[in-house]
Amino acid sequence: MHNYCKTIGALAAVSALVAGNAMAEVEYELHTGYSNEYLFRGLNLGNDLIEVGADVKGEAYGLGLSAGVWYGNVENGRQPGGLAGDDAWQELDLYGAVSKDFGFATGSVGYIARNYGDSWYSNTNGLDNEQEVYFSLARQFYGIDTSLTYYWDIETDNDGYSELAMNKGWELSPCLKLNTGGNVGYLVEQGHFTALTLKVSLDWGFAGTAKLSPFVAASFALSDDIDTSYWGSKDQVVGGVMLSVGF
Numbered sequence: 001m002h003n004y005c006k007t008i009g010a011l012a013a014v015s016a017l018v019a020g021n022a023m024a025e026v027e028y029e030l031h032t033g034y035s036n037e038y039l040f041r042g043l044n045l046g047n048d049l050i051e052v053g054a055d056v057k058g059e060a061y062g063l064g065l066s067a068g069v070w071y072g073n074v075e076n077g078r079q080p081g082g083l084a085g086d087d088a089w090q091e092l093d094l095y096g097a098v099s100k101d102f103g104f105a106t107g108s109v110g111y112i113a114r115n116y117g118d119s120w121y122s123n124t125n126g127l128d129n130e131q132e133v134y135f136s137l138a139r140q141f142y143g144i145d146t147s148l149t150y151y152w153d154i155e156t157d158n159d160g161y162s163e164l165a166m167n168k169g170w171e172l173s174p175c176l177k178l179n180t181g182g183n184v185g186y187l188v189e190q191g192h193f194t195a196l197t198l199k200v201s202l203d204w205g206f207a208g209t210a211k212l213s214p215f216v217a218a219s220f221a222l223s224d225d226i227d228t229s230y231w232g233s234k235d236q237v238v239g240g241v242m243l244s245v246g247f
Contacts, residue, residue, distance in 0.1 A: 025058060027057050027058065029054070029055045029056075029244055029247075030244065031053050031055075031242060031244035032053075032243050033213075033240055033242035033243060035048075035240030036048065037049065037238045039217060039219055039238045042230070044236050046074035047074070048076065049072055049073070050072065051071065051073075052070075053068060053070040053071065054069055055067070062100070063099065064098070065096075065098060067095065068094075068096075069092070069095075070095070071090070071091070071092050071093075072090065073089075089117060090116070090117045091116050091117070092114070094112070096111055097111070098110070104139070105137045106137070107136065107138075108134075108135070108137075108138070109133070111132070111133055111134075112134065113131050114129060114130050116129060131153070132154065133154055134152065135152075136149040143168060144166050144167070145166065145167045146165070146166050148165075149162065151163070159187065160187075161186070162188055164184050165183035167179065175204060176202065177202070177203040177205075179200070179203065180200050181198070182196065182197060183196075192223040193223055194221075194228075195219050195220060195222055195233065196220045197217060198219075199215060199216070199218075201214065201242075209245055210244070211244045211245070211246075212242075212243055216237070216238070217236075217239075218236070218237050219238070221234055221235055
């Protein structure tokens with residue numbers, strides 16, 4: 001309950017700040033979805049992920065402001081090495097970011113808190129609660145949205161994870177959009193690439209601001225270092241669908 005109260009407070013604070021600026025427009029989004037695997041930074045963390053979330057964003061004083069909450073329930077928890085667990089576990093994420101357009105690129109600073117609850121699986125498989133601060137630069141090159149982000153773990157091992165991502169969308173019709181993207185991860189302190197992930201999704205807009213988005217993602221393992229969480233990682237193919245409503 002304490003985490004939910006913090007979430008509501010964060011969302012309300014962002015809404016109040018941007019609403020206080022007469023030039024700002026606040027946007028909200030609710031979303032839910034299902035994936036046959038929980039694919040996180042190239043690692044399979046379990047099967048049958050059901051997720052829900054809410055986001056709010058706006059602008060004030062020349063800054064982009066955003067915050068949100070995400071909740072996921074995973075069945076048949078799985079360690080990175082492929083060993084199956086026998087218990088479901090849950091994850092609650094709280095996050096927020098501030099961004100600034102500098103002309104040559106848009107810079108962002110954000111915060112993510114992850115809480116894995118008190119399930120048997122999370123306790124026995126090292127899913128400690130964690131916090132990250134991240135720094136990102138984003139720019140469009142030849143119509144491709146490109147970003148480079150560094151995530152710094154400030155609660156557990158203090159190691160960093162960086163990710164280079166590229167995404168491009170095509171408008172197929174007034175209500176259909178094809179999205180393609182990919183990213184590659186890199187463990188800064190260990191000096192290892194982690195995984196290359198490619199994703200294709202189709203946004204079908206219906207009923208005003210509602211959107212249904214089936215997707216398929218493929219992740220290819222680039223590291224099998226025994227000193228990292230990617231030891232024993234394998235290639236993965238994931239499919240699912242997302243439903244979102246904006247207002």
